[in-house]
Amino acid sequence: MFSARWFKGIRGKLLLLVTIPFAVIAVLYYEAGQGISALQKSLNQANLVRGPSINYTGKMAKESESLQRYVLNAVTAKSEEDTHTEITKALGSIEAFDKAMEEYEKIPHGGATAAIFGDIIKLWSQAKPTAQVAVEKLRTGNKVQAHDVLENQYRPVATEMSKKLQELSDLRLKLMLDDSNTDAALIAQTEQIVDWVGVIGLVVSVAFSAWVIHNLNSQLSAAVNALSENSSNILHASKQLYATSEQVAEGSTESAASIEETVASLEEVNSMVKVNSESGQKAAQFAEEAVRQAERGQAEIEKLIHAMAEIEGSSKQIQDIIKMIDDIAFQTNILSLNATIEAARAGEQGRGFSAVAEAVRKLSQDSVAAAQNIADLIHKSSEKIQTGSRSAYESSQVFKDINHTIHKVAQMSQEVSQASNEQALGVDQINKAMNQLDTSTQVNSAASEEVAVSAQELSSQAVGLQNVVATLEQILDGRRHEVHSDAPVSLKKSLTLARPILVKAS
Template sequence: MTKHAVPASGRGWSVGKMLGFSFASVLLIVAVLSLSSFNGVSTLLSTSEELIVANETDAAMAQLEVDHLLWAQNLSFVFTDSAVNEVTVQKDPTLCNLGKWLVSEERERLEAGHPNTSGMIARMVPWHERLHQSAVEIDHHCKAGEANSEEAKAIFSKKSIPALRNLQGLLQDIREDVAKHSVTDEKLVAEAGEQRALIVVFVSVCVVASVCIAFLVTSKVKKMLVSTSRSIAQASEAVASAAQQVEKGSRSVAESSSEQASTLEETAAAMEEVSSQTSSNLEKAQKTGAYTTDTIGAIDETNQSLAELKEKITGLFDSSKEIQKVVQTIDEIAFQTNLLALNASVEAARAGEAGAGFSVVADEVRALAQRAASSAKETGEMIDESVVKIGESNEFVQRCSESFDHVLQTSTSVRSLVDQVVVASEEQSQGIGQINVSLVQMDKVVQSNASGAEESASAAVEMARLAGELEMQVHRLQRFAGESAQARTPKVELSAAAPVAFDDYPVRGRAASPTLASLN
């Protein structure tokens, strides 16, 4: 099977790295665009706030100027309107709008944003107080009935009007200074245009960069997918070819195993005949071997053994008598133990709960005593039976002695027959052993071949299935990569004329055949 080289496109960045790079690039572009937009909007907001503050300050100064002009006009009514005989304007400099503004936070913010106005405001305070003080002096003349006196008019013309003009001049200076150091509407519009142009440029650059990155990454991924799909298609073809070769090899092995199984059947039939003859010879050897084993191995020691047996039987009879005495003693001890356990149970019952545990122990001791008595009784009965059997054994030994004399006479005639049968059986046994070893080896080889053929066939089927699945995945990958799947991977088709069914061959179960089983 040929090995397919890894495509060159797979040696660079992986798909995951390229996608990660593209996403990171897009995020970086979005971040840069967002940062530039935020910076531009922040600049516009700062400029707008500065312009709003300047406009509010200008409007406030203009309103204060208008208020005091109206204040002076109302004060002049004392001299121009005969119906007015008192001063109705605010005479306290701290209660008018300007007086309230001088002690407000708006003044502090103005001085903080425009330090040049601090001196102007400081110079404005005495003029403001002088203006309101002139109203107080004019009010004294009105209350004295001297509203149109020359002195009252002089106060208005020499104190009120100059103070008002100086106050107007300082308010105008403050407005001019604020306007001079603040952003104008034209500048705000210009900055907004610059920020819009900058954002348009940034957006254009980001869009072009994103399109380029997307095109490069898509092209690279597509090339990798196409190359990979082609490599997989080639591998699928190789797998299909290998599956067909494996299937052919499995079929060849199966046919060979069938032929070997037939030969093994013929050999097994021949071995059945040999086995029958061997069984007949072995029967003769077993019958004669019983005679020779009894005679050759035991005749020389029979007489001495019988004498020793008689002595041992006599000693066994005496020992049985002694054992009977011991059993009687055990029976008596068990009886006394039973009585003691019974007394202990009675005493434990009298003791109540304190003797409950001892009562259980006493019951167990009593049960053990009863079991010991029962065992002693059974042992005595067995010993009695043994004594009877010992007597019978003594008689049997006597009869055996007579039988051995007869065996000694027949062993001589049987020995020659045994020697002939043993020699023939040994020769046949050696031949059968060699044949048996060969058959066992042949059977193992046949089984191994059959097992290998079965595994190979299963592997071929599995490889065929995997080749089909691999073909489907290749087509999906090709469709995903945008490549037309014209070169289709050929499907694996195993031969259906003679399927590899190993259960049909006689090789299966050969080790369990009666012929080989009898030989083993």
């Protein structure tokens, strides 16, 4: 996918344009190499198989004929020395024939040549012993028997073997001729392929070159038109950006002044909020102290109520005791009356007892009166104690209400203090944010100046881009369009629009 996109560009097309001739050369080199390789293989076959096979076949035929000649020369020789010389030559021919046959066996062969060579091996296995017998006869001086062995045993086999050797030689020559024809056809085919590949490569190269040139011309023309249009748009946009940056710089200056005033007001509000927060904290402390005092007073009232309850219980016990005393005095009074009656009945003898009874009755009456007085006092005290208990209970309820109210006041004071702290924190954060905003406004003001400078530089670059476009048009068409542009106004005024404002963060 990446390679497909890459070849759509100019570099890819130029590279492809250069690659095609090299590809054609590579194909030509490959085809020529294939032909040369085949010819080299055929040459190796000729050097290693065809030539040696014909050579060794000729040697075997020559040595077979020479063997017959040497034996005949030995038979007809006049002296023993000549006979011995010819015998030595005959033995050399036998040895040379064996060596040629051995070398031929090393050569790769098959099919018809292998069958004929097999027949030659069989015939030589028959001819060689007869030749050796003839030579042995010559050594012993039996030339007639040697001649008879040569003519009747060796010559028929040798003649047949010579025919087989001739047949093998003819077959090898025919195979060599066939290989030569094949090599000639291969050379012709290689030349034809090279010619066709060269022609096709030339046609493809010319056609692709024309297409690439046309395509590059179209793309460059489209790019030049696009660059021309874009450079005009950039020049127009740079002018608008310059005007906008000046407006932003003026607005940033005004915003910085307003933010400075706002930060000063926030500092005053922050001071007031801090004072309120401190007052709220003190009020919360006083409320907490009042809560503690109210809780202490409520505890004392509860102790008083408990003591009044104990006193009321004791007064009830005293009333019961007085009631018991009253009952005892009443019983004593009755007993004293009974004693008086009994003393009256006793007459003179009971007179002293009657006086005692009278004294006891009087004492009981006094006890009853005293007990009644004490009961009245106890009753009044009990009523006062009950009244005091009710007052103490009511005071306790009042203290509970006061304590509850003080708790609410303390809670509200705490909430007010916490709210004041949070408000102070919020105001402080707002103050910091305003300081940051003021810093950002100053940065924006400076950035506006830089944008204005960049807009002027962009306008200059746009003019330079239009000059590049004109140069490209001259390269493509041979004609150049003049470039006209209006430079933006000077930035000296805009450089003094925004002034730095320093705000002290509290």
